[in-house]
Amino acid sequence: MTTADSPDRADGWTAAVRRRLGPGRLIPLGGPADGAWISERAAVAVLRDAVGGPGPGAVLGELRIRVADPDGAPAPEVEPPPSALPPGPLWMEATMSAMSDRPLPAAASALRSALLTAAGRRLGLVVAGADLRVTELLDTPARPPVRAPAPVGVPAARPQGPAGIAAAAVPGVVTLTRVLGDAVHTGPDHVRVELATDPDHRALDVARAVRGAVAAAVDGHPSVAVLVTAVVGRD
Structure with missing residues (x-):
């Protein structure tokens, strides 16, 4: 028999979350007090778009993002979404293709710099560093693969209730x-809001503004967590 608090139920919920998000993790935006997370595949899509042309010497391949030191990461000051990673500094691991007639260290350095810059400026990720591994040497320049700028098929939701209406009205929130599950999840003294942001606004800045707007709009001024599931342009 499976009860509401049983490990089987918790494992099932975690598995369901992972299936719905694909291979992506829920990675922290900002620090422990920011109460914000973003799906890994949304973050990777933004970073891939940002470094599509850091230079003729390298093309980004696979990219994964993890917490640099899970054991030493601080606890979040706001209740996190299910299966979210702790809000410690992040580490990137990526593969790259490089031109055979160009210095590999310079090509890797340019790509690493572009990734770290985009992570901070476009998203608000706190990244400690990045490992790059060359998997292919090219004789002729290769065009970066054409990819969607954001995860496809993220289900939109109509804003309802004080929290949803307040969140949807914040500049930078697309939907x-x-x-x-529900776009707005409420619990005892806590609200979690799930949303997509505009690429012209830094995701962390939008999340902070949403947290303030929702806390002010809901009776009791609860703690608020924000999960960014996509970064998409407006139709």
Whole structure:
């Protein structure tokens, strides 16, 4: 028999979250007090778009993002989404293709710099460093693969209730979304809001503004967590 608090139920919920998000993790935006997370595949899509042309010497391949030191990461000051990573500094691991007639260290350095810059300026990720591994040497320049700028098929949700209406009105919010369930999840003294942001606004800045707007709009001024599931342009 499976009860509401049983490990089997918790494992099932975690598995369901992972299936709905694909291979992506929920990675922290900002620090422990920011109460914000973003799906890994949304972050990777933004970074891939940002470094599509850091230079003729390298093309980004696979990219994964993890917490640099899980054991030493601080605890979040706001209740996190299910299966979210702790809000410690992040580490990137990526593969790259490089031109055979160009110095590999210079090509890797340019790509690493572009990734770290985009992570901070476009998203608000706190990244400690990045490992790059060359998997292919090219004789002729290769065009970066054409990819969607954001995850496809993220379900939109109509804003409802004080929290949803307040969140949807914040500049930079494109739409509320329903990846983990309802766009607005409420619990005792806590609200979690799930949404998509505009690429012209830094995701962390939008999340901070949403947290403030929702806390002010909901009776009791609860703690608020924000999960960014996509970064998309407006139609």
